[in-house]
Amino acid sequence: MEGLLVFGRTGQLARELTRLAPRAQFLGRDAADLADPAACASMIRNASCTAVINAAAYTAVDRAESEPKRVQLVNADAPAAMARATAEKNIPFLHVSTDYVFDGTGNRPWIESDPAGPLGIYGASKLEGERKVAAAGGQSAVLRTSWVFSAHGSNFVKSMLCLGKERSELNIVSDQVGGPTPAADIAAALLVTARAMQTDRGKGGLYHFAGAPDVSWAGFAREIFAQAGQNCYVSEISTADYPTPARRPGNSRLNCDRIAADFGISRPDWRVGLAGVLDRLRGSA
Ligand SMILES: NC(=O)C1=CN([C@@H]2O[C@H](COP(=O)(O)OP(=O)(O)OC[C@H]3O[C@@H](n4cnc5c(N)ncnc54)[C@H](OP(=O)(O)O)[C@@H]3O)[C@@H](O)[C@H]2O)C=CC1
Numbered sequence: 001m002e003g004l005l006v007f008g009r010t011g012q013l014a015r016e017l018t019r020l021a022p023r024a025q026f027l028g029r030d031a032a033d034l035a036d037p038a039a040c041a042s043m044i045r046n047a048s049c050t051a052v053i054n055a056a057a058y059t060a061v062d063r064a065e066s067e068p069k070r071v072q073l074v075n076a077d078a079p080a081a082m083a084r085a086t087a088e089k090n091i092p093f094l095h096v097s098t099d100y101v102f103d104g105t106g107n108r109p110w111i112e113s114d115p116a117g118p119l120g121i122y123g124a125s126k127l128e129g130e131r132k133v134a135a136a137g138g139q140s141a142v143l144r145t146s147w148v149f150s151a152h153g154s155n156f157v158k159s160m161l162c163l164g165k166e167r168s169e170l171n172i173v174s175d176q177v178g179g180p181t182p183a184a185d186i187a188a189a190l191l192v193t194a195r196a197m198q199t200d201r202g203k204g205g206l207y208h209f210a211g212a213p214d215v216s217w218a219g220f221a222r223e224i225f226a227q228a229g230q231n232c233y234v235s236e237i238s239t240a241d242y243p244t245p246a247r248r249p250g251n252s253r254l255n256c257d258r259i260a261a262d263f264g265i266s267r268p269d270w271r272v273g274l275a276g277v278l279d280r281l282r283g284s285a
């Protein structure tokens, strides 16, 4: 895509955007530190871009609990400043949020208008980012996604492959259920959305986008070991048996009907994306 400016260069999503939109301009941490929101806004003001995607964020869920001020700057104030700068330029802004904005109750897939209720600092900061982006008043889209994985960076797939090499059995929580999402599919969805927003300047808003089918982390781990041909027994445990600094939602299911209706984007099968990621990790693709 021509004239696209992307915040982030080394993260999971940023790397997939690099593959799909090689002509875009990517700003790494050295070029734009999200802990300095005003600097991010001036990068946009001084660039000759026609759309902006924010693919950078503070994503360390447990560490976030111990540095809330920094998390707020990176996940809420920086996207807010980006959204205001794009509104001034009258160009579309695309941002990414998370299932962790929800409190995880029930088992019905969440729709965009459901009340949020984050359980931790990361989720609360992402929710505030969403709200500030919408309040900036320009043309924006926020994609809430979940359980992102790819061949790059740190994610659950790579953690499992690594742990599974050392252990014959792993205890994995089975009472948190959601949609694992390949970063490559999020990148593709963002590019389709950006083009549609440029064509129809009235389009935008909040969208859910996650891989299908929904699964527990234990079920996800089992499929990872099965596809990787790794012999590791997955023993199901409950969240209560896996204490962490941040609380995580039990029900992370996202209803993705709205993005399908507005942009024709359907939920990708994460098992297919997983096969692709494992190929890339083996170096054969
Ligand atoms: N990972 C997941 O499971 C999920 C992610 N999301 C959301 O998706 C989006 C993309 O996440 P993902 O690609 O997985 O994230 P990663 O953790 O893979 O990458 C985060 C990126 O943000 C950059 N970054 C972090 N802090 C700063 C900073 N202060 N200044 C500049 N850059 C910074 C990192 O740079 P560096 O490499 O230099 O550290 C890195 O490029 C985020 O908005 C995230 O909240 C939503 C649901 C699930």
Ligand SMILES: Cc1cn([C@H]2C[C@H](O)[C@@H](COP(=O)(O)OP(=O)(O)O[C@H]3O[C@@H](C)C(=O)[C@@H](O)[C@H]3O)O2)c(=O)[nH]c1=O
Residues within 6 Å of the ligand: 059, 060, 061, 098, 099, 100, 145, 146, 147, 148, 155, 156, 159, 170, 171, 172, 173, 176, 217, 242, 248
């Ligand atoms: C390593 C491990 C994790 N778990 C659990 C902990 C947690 O509930 C779940 C997943 O672990 P992770 O550390 O990958 O989870 P986490 O980093 O919280 O993943 C989240 O990241 C942020 C950025 C998001 O936005 C979310 O959508 C989600 O992807 O598995 C086990 O039960 N056993 C284990 O051995």
Ligand SMILES: [Mg+2]
Residues within 6 Å of the ligand: 059, 060, 061, 155
């Ligand atoms: Mg993590």
